[in-house]
Structure formats: structure tokens, C-alpha cells
Amino acid sequence: MRSYTLIAPAKINLYLEIIGDRPDGYHELAMILQSIALADQIDLEANGIELIRLRCDNKQVPVDKSNLAYRAADLMVSEFPDSFATYGGVDITLHKRIPVAAGLAGGSTDAAAVLVGMDLLWKLGLTKLELEELAAKIGSDVPFCIGGGTAIATRRGEVLSSLSDLGDIYIVLAKYRSLEVSTAWAYNTYRSLYGDRYIKDTESLAERASAVNSGEIVQAIIRQNVKEIADKMRNDLEKVVLPEYPQVLQLKESLAKYDILGTMMSGSGPSVFALCESKEKAEQVKLSLRNEIPDTDLELFVTRLITHGIQVAS
Numbered sequence: 001m002r003s004y005t006l007i008a009p010a011k012i013n014l015y016l017e018i019i020g021d022r023p024d025g026y027h028e029l030a031m032i033l034q035s036i037a038l039a040d041q042i043d044l045e046a047n048g049i050e051l052i053r054l055r056c057d058n059k060q061v062p063v064d065k066s067n068l069a070y071r072a073a074d075l076m077v078s079e080f081p082d083s084f085a086t087y088g089g090v091d092i093t094l095h096k097r098i099p100v101a102a103g104l105a106g107g108s109t110d111a112a113a114v115l116v117g118m119d120l121l122w123k124l125g126l127t128k129l130e131l132e133e134l135a136a137k138i139g140s141d142v143p144f145c146i147g148g149g150t151a152i153a154t155r156r157g158e159v160l161s162s163l164s165d166l167g168d169i170y171i172v173l174a175k176y177r178s179l180e181v182s183t184a185w186a187y188n189t190y191r192s193l194y195g196d197r198y199i200k201d202t203e204s205l206a207e208r209a210s211a212v213n214s215g216e217i218v219q220a221i222i223r224q225n226v227k228e229i230a231d232k233m234r235n236d237l238e239k240v241v242l243p244e245y246p247q248v249l250q251l252k253e254s255l256a257k258y259d260i261l262g263t264m265m266s267g268s269g270p271s272v273f274a275l276c277e278s279k280e281k282a283e284q285v286k287l288s289l290r291n292e293i294p295d296t297d298l299e300l301f302v303t304r305l306i307t308h309g310i311q312v313a314s
Helices: 068-079 081-087 106-121 128-135 142-147 183-197 202-214 216-222 226-232 238-244 246-256 279-292
Strands: 003-021 027-046 052-056 090-095 150-155 159-162 170-176 262-265 272-276 298-304
Touching: 003 106, 003 142, 003 183, 003 202, 003 216, 027 106, 027 170, 027 202, 027 216, 027 298, 052 068, 068 081, 068 090, 068 106, 068 128, 090 106, 106 128, 106 142, 128 142, 142 150, 142 159, 150 202, 170 246, 170 279, 183 238, 202 216, 216 226, 226 262, 226 272, 238 246, 238 262, 246 262, 246 272, 246 279, 272 279, 279 298
Parallel strands: 052 090
Antiparallel strands: 003 027, 027 090, 027 150, 150 159, 170 272, 170 298, 262 272
16 A cells, blocks of 8 residues: 655744634734744555544544544545545554644644645645645644745734745743643633724734734844844733743743743743754753753753755655
8 A cells, every 4th residue: 555654843933913803703813933843753554445544652632533634634535535436545643743732733734744645645736735725624724834934824824925944943842741721712811801902894904914024023034033033023822821821931931041032932832932042052941941840741842943844754
């Protein structure tokens, strides 16, 4: 049977601004998304039968129809029934390296890898744009994960505009293994507290979303000025998550003490990252944080920004 192994990178948010409500119930967002080297491995193998079978080496991850990777395969079955009839279903094995429920798009990038892998297995020849359109039917972060790199994401996150690549910038990533933050809770709580400040009319929403293209952090990215990028980072969801989750606040405050370039929570959390001037500095910060917080529940990673999304390993 034909098979592929794919590498599915995580992402962090360098910028997350909540602008207002959308008619579909989602929020209108302006974000800058960035791929990082920390990645899952996804093995796909055609099984020749009319089944999608999913396995994972992490017991925290569901292996039923609630898993985004399963949903991606199921979407391909419904979109390309002739190919399904010709080639049959697929066996999917997830090797999780990205922390679960961490605000790092771990489930979304797995789903993106399944779309890319099944396109190859079924010899569909889909373009990147076609894959992104399929990805948008699964979740807001999935389209970005297809191509990755550095991008502005607007609307609910599925409309992408590529930016200059930011590679070989190192980060320390910290996340309590047992701590999870509901994305729906974070956005709904933000709406309940700050909804009166939302932009209401559609034209103004579009204008504000497009304004990020000429914003200060985008200019810093174009100039490859890492210190300025760190200074301009923003995550509106910190306003609701940090007061409610003191462990996340502690991570951010602790990282800020170590002479880093900047630190911020990624997405709806609870992961926190710190931009560092070098790999050596990042390793030093990781060691210092481990000494300060020796809790075995705390996962720490040194990784770097990368310029790509899903890649085929074999």
C-alpha cells in the first residue's frame, strides 16, 4: 500500500487583535501567525478498505470523529467520492510532539497534514489554494498550517496574506501539561467583558482588519527587526486568560525576568513563549525557568521560527 510521512509544524501568534463580531458568530480578527520547528509526525497509509482508522501515541488525544485529523480525512472522502471508491480509506498515525490544547494549532496542523497526504495518496494534484479552501471547512487555523511561514490572517483567521519569512529566531516555549484553556471560553469571556467596544458596521470591520497590513509590527517584520517585533507583539486574549489562570501569568512574568526580547501567550493559551536573541540565550532561559519552577508538569521547549508549513518527509 502507498504511504507518506508528513511533518506538521506548530504555530504561535505574534499578534492577535479582536476587532468585532461576525454574522456567523465568530469574531473578526487580525492576526500574525508564525510557524515553529516544534512539529508532529503524521503517517498516512492507504488501507484499501472503506474505513478511516486513526491512532495516536498520546492518550490525551481522541481518536474518534472529534479529532480534526479524522475530520480532514472524512472531508476528503465526501469531497472526492470517486477517489475514495478507487483507492479506499486511510490509516492515520499521529506521533504527537506538540503539546495538546496549548494554543499552538496542534490539532489544526495534523488536519492540514492529512489533507496534504491524502492529496498525494489519491493523486489529486490539488493546488495550495485548493487545499486551503478545503482546510477552511475544518477550522480557522488549518488553512495557515498548509503553507505556514509568516502570514497575516484576517476574518476568522482563514484569509491569509504572506509576509517576509522570519527564520532562525529562537524561542522558549512553556506549557503546563495538565492545564487547558477552552478557546470558546476565552473568546466568549472577552466578548462579555469588552463587546461594547467592538466595531459594529461591516465596512469599519474590513477597514480595521486591513489596517494591520500597514501596522508597526508588519513593518518590523519586513525590516527583520526582531527587537521591534517583540515590542509590538499583542494578544487581546491575555486580558481574560491571565487573570483567570495564575500559572500562565506566572510563566509570562518569570520569562520576562531573563533579559529576553519579549514574551507573550500564544492564541488562547495556555502556552507562553519568549523571543530570544540566540539559541544559546534560549537554552539559558529554559534552564533558568526550570530551576525556578521545577514542577514536572511544566513542559519546556527550545525551538525556532521556520519558513514553511506541512512538509513531506517520505
